[in-house]
Amino acid sequence: MSALEKRIQDCSAGVAVVGLGFVGLPLARRLMEAGFQVAGIDKYIKDEKREEIEAEGIPVTRGFSAVSESDIVVICVPTPLTPDQNPDLSFVREATADVARNFGGGDGQKLVILESTSYPGTTREEMLPLFEREGLELGKRLLLAYAPERISPGTAGSALEKIPRVAGGLDEESGRVALAFYRRIVDSVTLVSKPEVAEMTKLLENIFRAVNIALVNEMSLLCRRMDIDIWEVVEAAATKPFGFMSFRPGPGLGGHCIPVDPFYLAWKAKQYDFYPEFIELAGKTNRGMPFHVVDWVVEALNGEGKSAKGSKVLVIGVAYKEDVADTRESPSLEVIELLARRGAEVVYHDSYIDMVEAGGKEYHSRELSPETISECDCLVIVTAHSDLDLELIASSEVPVVDTRNALGKLGLRGAL
Ligand SMILES: NC(=O)c1ccc[n+]([C@@H]2O[C@H](COP(=O)([O-])OP(=O)(O)OC[C@H]3O[C@@H](n4cnc5c(N)ncnc54)[C@H](O)[C@@H]3O)[C@@H](O)[C@H]2O)c1
Incomplete structure (x- = not known):
């Protein structure tokens, strides 16, 4: 077991959470609860929010110097669309470049995990080169993994530790260490063969919802025209104990x-x-x-x-x-x-x-x-x-x- 794995095992590792929004903040709280040393980094945080988070005992900075002191860095920045509906990875690239620049010296290993939703290939094609540019080699000091967040704000029963997670590392060691890390904070983790699988998993989950909602929306338009109550139909169909999801x-x-x-x-x-x-x-x-x-x-x-x-x-x-x-x-x-x-x-x-x-x-x-x-x-x-x-x-x-x-x-x- 590596020194990093030992620190994860006894929850003494330092973890920097980059991006303290809907995803990053609950994660930082859960990490604190589990006993890790947590540092919050948010480049664009407002003073009021920073003070609120600090009052909970989580130090927050806009700069990235806490990265060099950390064993694990989890990136939870936005992944919106550009005005012409294309992926806008500028936040991921900016945060990754800042993490890479502030990686710190020494020969200790650091695990970097991306939690933001993105297309398959983001971790390998967009993030890894930014670390390599700083002279960091995968499998030496750098371990890199992808583990999508699945929280659903406002949904009952969606406490972070109860939602099973999926993670994929860029090499065997990155995957193994990411698995050990998530095991300390959530009840169930599935390690997949590579980040692309984890990236696609998250998209499949969300596209599954989008497509099924579209289907029932289309059915609702037809039902309205046929004077059939769609809500009654959905309720009745949901009595089927297999093969249907409402x-x-x-x-x-x-x-x-x-x-x-x-x-x-x-x-x-x-x-x-x-x-x-x-x-x-x-x-x-x-x-x-x-x-x-x-x-x-x-x-x-x-x-x-x-x-x-x-x-x-x-x-x-x-x-x-x-x-x-x-x-x-x-x-x-x-x-x-x-x-x-x-x-x-x-x-x-x-x-x-x-x-x-x-x-x-x-x-x-x-x-x-x-x-x-x-x-x-x-x-x-x-x-x-x-x-x-x-x-x-x-x-x-x-x-x-x-x-x-x-x-x-x-x-x-x-x-x-
Ligand atoms: N909100 C959800 O329910 C949810 C659920 C699952 C996955 N996700 C995914 O998680 C990611 C984050 O979503 P969110 O809802 O937490 O976004 P958010 O906008 O609530 O929070 C993102 C935070 O990142 C900060 N940030 C932006 N650029 C930064 C940078 N370069 N360095 C440091 N901090 C930076 C912002 O100031 C902000 O506070 C997205 O990819 C999203 O698709 C969101």
Whole structure:
């Protein structure tokens, strides 16, 4: 057993976590809990957040000098898309280059792990050369691995240690040490043969969700036309104990992962003259959903003899999913923008989010009260946080478009 493995074994290793966002911060906390020496590095952190994290006992710096003191470095920086929907690996490259420059002297080994989601080949083709440029050779002082994060913010039962992990090392030793490391902080780890397998695993998981959500969204459009309740169909199908997994229709996809990650693979696939059609089709179907939601609002207004233009519409929920304060890629923002473009006066309510910008305009959350509701011509539930007052909505006289079947909890059916 190497000196590094021994320090992992007794949790005395120093671990630097690079990027303290949705992924890095829970990891840093878990590492502390397990007894590791943790240092947080975040180049762009705001003072207020840095102070909050430091109050928890995790030192945070914007510089990378803590890397040289650490045995393990875990990189959890963003992997967004460029405006033309291509992978933007600038954060990964920048963080990797900073880690490589601050690797430190001596002959001790260091394990660097990437947790950010990316296409197969990122660890080998993008990261390794940046270390080699600094004279660091794989298998000597440098060990390099990829281990995707799977947390789901706001989802019950998604404590980091309970979610099984997958890891792949660039060589045998990197994999073995990464396995030993994750075994100290999570209940179950699968070591795969190489980072490309782990990178593709994460993308398969997220594309699986995107494609299945698209399928049920398409079914929901057909059901609506055939006057069949999609929610009842999904519930009934879910009684099958094998061979079926239930996905729920909705107003479109949001968040940092499911709408973004498939494009990473689609981009890489094209380098192999391969056009992954499921991904493109799912993207098209899911991205079309906010347009349908707006059509349903227009229909609901029609039913009242009103036009979209000049009507007041209350959009309920702007977070991309329930019980999180996160609007990244949220379909609500598109619904707001499209309604405003049709001439509706749009207001919104979200108990988690005070202010949003949609279509270049600022909106501020309204209290969900009988007064707010009675001022409106239509309500549209786009995200249903668990504190949403469903009784109040159900008792209103105003038509409701319920894209989440939130009122199903009261025995009333949604309007998808
Ligand atoms: N949010 C999720 O639920 C989730 C789940 C699984 C995987 N992921 C993946 O994990 C990665 C991180 O996502 P996130 O949601 O934590 O992002 P985030 O935006 O919440 O946090 C990223 C942090 O990295 C910091 N950062 C950016 N560039 C840096 C640099 N060069 N050096 C140091 N710090 C830097 C930012 O300031 C930010 O605080 C992404 O690849 C994402 O796809 C996210």
